[in-house]
Amino acid sequence: MCGIIGYTGRRRALPILLEGLRRLEYRGYDSAGVALVSDHKVEVIKAAGRIYVLEQQIDPHMPQTHGLGHTRWATHGAPTDINAHPHTDAENRIAIIHNGIIENNRVLRTYLEQLGATFRSETDTEILAQLIAHFYEGDLEHAVRRALHDVTGTYGIAVVCADEPGVIVAARKGSPLIVGVGKGEHLLASDAAAILAHTTQVVYLDDGEMARITPDELRMTTLDAIPVARGAEEVEWSLEQIELSGYDHFMQKEIFEQPDSLENCLRGRLDLNEGAVRLGGLVDCTRELTRAKRIVMTGCGTAWHAALVGEYLFEELVRIPTETEYASEFRYRNPIVDDGTVVIAVSQSGETADTLAALREAKQRGALTLGVVNVVGSTIARESDEGVFLHVGPEIGVASTKAFTGQVAVLAMIACYLGRRKHLSPSAALQFMDALAQIPEQMRRLLDRADEAETIAHHFHDRENWLYLGRGYNYPVALEGALKIKEIAYIHAEGLPAAEMKHGPIALITKGMPVVVIATAGVQYEKILSNISEVRSRGGSVVAIATEGDSDIKQLADHVLYVPDTVEPLQPLLTSLPLQLIAYHAAVQRGCNVDKPRNLAKSVTVE
Ligand code: G6P
Numbered sequence: 001m002c003g004i005i006g007y008t009g010r011r012r013a014l015p016i017l018l019e020g021l022r023r024l025e026y027r028g029y030d031s032a033g034v035a036l037v038s039d040h041k042v043e044v045i046k047a048a049g050r051i052y053v054l055e056q057q058i059d060p061h062m063p064q065t066h067g068l069g070h071t072r073w074a075t076h077g078a079p080t081d082i083n084a085h086p087h088t089d090a091e092n093r094i095a096i097i098h099n100g101i102i103e104n105n106r107v108l109r110t111y112l113e114q115l116g117a118t119f120r121s122e123t124d125t126e127i128l129a130q131l132i133a134h135f136y137e138g139d140l141e142h143a144v145r146r147a148l149h150d151v152t153g154t155y156g157i158a159v160v161c162a163d164e165p166g167v168i169v170a171a172r173k174g175s176p177l178i179v180g181v182g183k184g185e186h187l188l189a190s191d192a193a194a195i196l197a198h199t200t201q202v203v204y205l206d207d208g209e210m211a212r213i214t215p216d217e218l219r220m221t222t223l224d225a226i227p228v229a230r231g232a233e234e235v236e237w238s239l240e241q242i243e244l245s246g247y248d249h250f251m252q253k254e255i256f257e258q259p260d261s262l263e264n265c266l267r268g269r270l271d272l273n274e275g276a277v278r279l280g281g282l283v284d285c286t287r288e289l290t291r292a293k294r295i296v297m298t299g300c301g302t303a304w305h306a307a308l309v310g311e312y313l314f315e316e317l318v319r320i321p322t323e324t325e326y327a328s329e330f331r332y333r334n335p336i337v338d339d340g341t342v343v344i345a346v347s348q349s350g351e352t353a354d355t356l357a358a359l360r361e362a363k364q365r366g367a368l369t370l371g372v373v374n375v376v377g378s379t380i381a382r383e384s385d386e387g388v389f390l391h392v393g394p395e396i397g398v399a400s401t402k403a404f405t406g407q408v409a410v411l412a413m414i415a416c417y418l419g420r421r422k423h424l425s426p427s428a429a430l431q432f433m434d435a436l437a438q439i440p441e442q443m444r445r446l447l448d449r450a451d452e453a454e455t456i457a458h459h460f461h462d463r464e465n466w467l468y469l470g471r472g473y474n475y476p477v478a479l480e481g482a483l484k485i486k487e488i489a490y491i492h493a494e495g496l497p498a499a500e501m502k503h504g505p506i507a508l509i510t511k512g513m514p515v516v517v518i519a520t521a522g523v524q525y526e527k528i529l530s531n532i533s534e535v536r537s538r539g540g541s542v543v544a545i546a547t548e549g550d551s552d553i554k555q556l557a558d559h560v561l562y563v564p565d566t567v568e569p570l571q572p573l574l575t576s577l578p579l580q581l582i583a584y585h586a587a588v589q590r591g592c593n594v595d596k597p598r599n600l601a602k603s604v605t606v607e
Pocket of ligand 1: 299303346349351352602604
């Protein structure tokens with residue numbers, strides 16, 4: 001949600017901070033600000049709105065070499081100039097930026113008010129600034145540590161003080177923070193994208209840890225002042241991957257990247273000669289996994305849809321009872337975690353608050369936990385017992401696309417890996433792997449005809465209500481198609497298992513209402529044709545997603561978009577692409593901000 005960047009070194013901080021803020025923009029925000037330190041003075045400039053609004057208010061030549069920057073997503077207090085970060089203490093000596101929520105903020109506020117404090121903003125963060133100042137006696141690190149002992153809630157914070165040139169103190173509990181290690185400089189960020197232009201060497205902070213950085217030194221400790229020794233790791237992502245490279249939007253770029261991103265995801269993992277799936281991250285828990293009695297998949301949003309495909313895959317290939325749970329529900333409903341329960345957390349960012357909490361709940365109850373995560377070094381990746389990375393590269397567009405296909409592909413590989421150790425015959429496994437290996441090329445072919453989806457979007461983009469129907473493996477795809485068009489085109493849409501339409505939603509169908517039906521070849525093909533007829537007889541306009549070569553469907557549907565043929569369990573890897581394209585083009589034609597849809601954030605690190 002909020003984005004954090006800090007710099008201390010020998011170069012001018014302002015351009016580095018502003019560039020970092022721009023790179024964090026994709027996470028969603030409503031105000032931004034910077035604090036720059038020099039000559040025993042902290043200067044804070046902040047403004048509601050986009051980064052350019054902030055830039056208009058700053059002298060671009062500010063010389064300081066030490067400072068903080070923040071993009072805020074309002075939780076406590078409206079998105080105004082005053083509520084924007086950084087916040088300072090009453091004397092403007094200490095400035096802080098914060099991602100998270102201080103839960104006991106009212107108690108702390110009352111306590112400070114009794115001591116005579118007054119507050120300028122409505123934020124919990126200003127309370128923390130004043131609390132740190134209250135404990136400050138010449139040692140910022142000590143004051144931050146002391147203040148945090150009185151705080152309950154979640155935070156990733158960075159703090160500077162007018163009297164400590166070059167020093168940034170950071171602490172983390174529940175919100176990601178990394179330190180970038182450069183030559184004669186250190187950076188601090190909530191997300192590697194913010195600092196990639198300067199260094200690929202990063203040190204990850206764990207929950208309950210603090211860092212004190214100066215240009216030449218990084219010192220890490222726990223909140224209780226126990227030293228922490230941890231080396232830097234190389235971030236695999238490149239600068240090019242986080243730039244638009246000629247595309248209009250990141251979402252568009254990421255849709256078209258899918259043949260390559262999926263190739264990267266599969267690389268080295270499908271051994272077609274031996275008929276074996278190779279997943280290094282599962283080697284140490286294979287025995288335990290094959291003995292599992294029950295598997296729970298969990299995640300939020302698009303990741304939850306991918307998990308639902310995973311549930312179908314696991315039940316078919318592994319034959320272990322599998323269920324998919326929204327992470328937000330799992331974490332609070334006293335879940336049954338028996339001996340033999342495995343919990344798989346699916347997440348692009350690896351930082352989603354509910355998914356992380358579900359993972360911790362499962363771990364605490366003794367489950368073996370796996371992470372299916374894209375961001376290496378993220379909290380879920382670090383805290384799950386074992387796991388498999390997506391390796392689809394950075395996803396910047398708020399609406400998830402290439403991460404969805406990566407998640408489905410990884411779950412398919414895990415299913416095949418475990419299936420072979422249970423009931424799946426070598427020939428069936430090989431056939432499945434062979435089909436999976438062909439998907440990137442099939443995606444390429446499909447994307448060559450992307451203009452057909454654009455035509456559909458052009459035709460229907462002014463309709464405010466859509467239905468998406470699918471059966472079996474394509475039911476989660478129907479949910480995902482509806483979510484995409486809601487998220488970025490602000491069109492109301494519902495995704496349904498096709499047969500459920502008769503139990504209520506059919507009442508919604510009026511003349512010309514777009515109904516997207518995934519009608520690819522498979523065991524339920526005849527059934528879905530009946531559903532198409534039902535929609536047509538009520539006047540709905542059917543857009544069918546069908547298998548190449550199916551010419552009969554043209555008689556039934558108003559429009560047909562073809563996808564290459566593959567085995568049923570892998571169809572979501574292809575059928576999801578036309579739905580992503582329809583949503584993308586509908587959003588463009590409706591004039592929506594595709595990469596920064598209203599009210600949404602890329603990474604939801606608060607509840
Ligand atoms: C947000 C994003 C979605 C994403 C979901 C889960 O809602 O807007 O695109 O699917 O979070 O994110 P995760 O990083 O855990 O996959």
